Amino acid sequence: MHFIQTPIGLAGQAFDGKCNSYDPGHAPHYIQLRKAFESSRVPAFLVGIESPDTALISIHEVVRSFFNHHPETIQDLLTIHPNSELAWVEEFRILVLQTHDGEGFAFNLSKGPIQHCKQ
Numbered sequence: 001m002h003f004i005q006t007p008i009g010l011a012g013q014a015f016d017g018k019c020n021s022y023d024p025g026h027a028p029h030y031i032q033l034r035k036a037f038e039s040s041r042v043p044a045f046l047v048g049i050e051s052p053d054t055a056l057i058s059i060h061e062v063v064r065s066f067f068n069h070h071p072e073t074i075q076d077l078l079t080i081h082p083n084s085e086l087a088w089v090e091e092f093r094i095l096v097l098q099t100h101d102g103e104g105f106a107f108n109l110s111k112g113p114i115q116h117c118k119q
Contacts, residue, residue, distance in 0.1 A: 001013055001027060001028050001030075001033060001105065001106045001107075002103070002104075002105055003103065003104055003105070004102055004103045004104075005037075005102040005103075006102075010033070010034055010037055012030055012033055012106070019069055019117040020117075021117055022108070023110075023114065023115065024067075024093060024108060024109070024110035024111070024112075024114065025053070025066075025067045025068050025069060025108060025109060025110030025114035026068075026069055026108060026114065026117060027108060028094055028106050029108075032092050032094065033092075033094060033106050036089040036091075036092040036094035036096070036106070037096075039089050039091055039092065040089075041087035041088060041089050041096060042059060042060065042087060042088050042090075043059075043085070044057050044058065044059050044086040044087055044095060045057070045058040045086060046058075046074055046075060046078060046086060047063050049071050049072055049075060050065060052071075052072075053067050053068060053069060053071065053113075053114060054066070054067055054068075054071065055067075055068060055071035055074055055109070057086075057088065057095065057109075059088050066093075066095075066109035066110060066111065067109065067110040067111075067112065067113055067114045068107055068108070068109050068110065069117055071107075073105075073107075074086075074095070074097065074107060077097050077105055078097065081097070081099045081100075083099075083100050084097050084098060084099045084100070084104065085097075085098050086098075093108060093109050093110065093111070094106050094107070094108060094109070095107040095109050
């Protein structure tokens with residue numbers, strides 16, 4: 001999900017173009033994203049992509065596996081936006097890739113394997 005923080009709130013593109021499921025590991029729901037932005041975030045780092053649906057994320061210096069239907073997009077966006085920062089919101093399972101200008105991308109991560117995307 002692409003988002004931008006504006007003076008009047010958070011605006012987001014709910015449909016990510018690949019999936020219209022809001023199950024864990026698929027597209028984040030707008031309410032889930034809004035709640036995540038109201039919560040505290042901790043720094044996170046992408047360690048790598050383990051399989052086509054698994055990202056290795058370091059949080060508090062502990063590497064954890066998370067499932068998402070397109071983790072390679074996280075890696076691609078970090079390449080496109082080299083000065084961006086990753087942050088994790090545990091309660092809502094949201095990984096935020098914040099760019100320099102108030103924009104960014106959010107990913108709904110699952111702690112367990114995910115089902116195929118619902119079309």
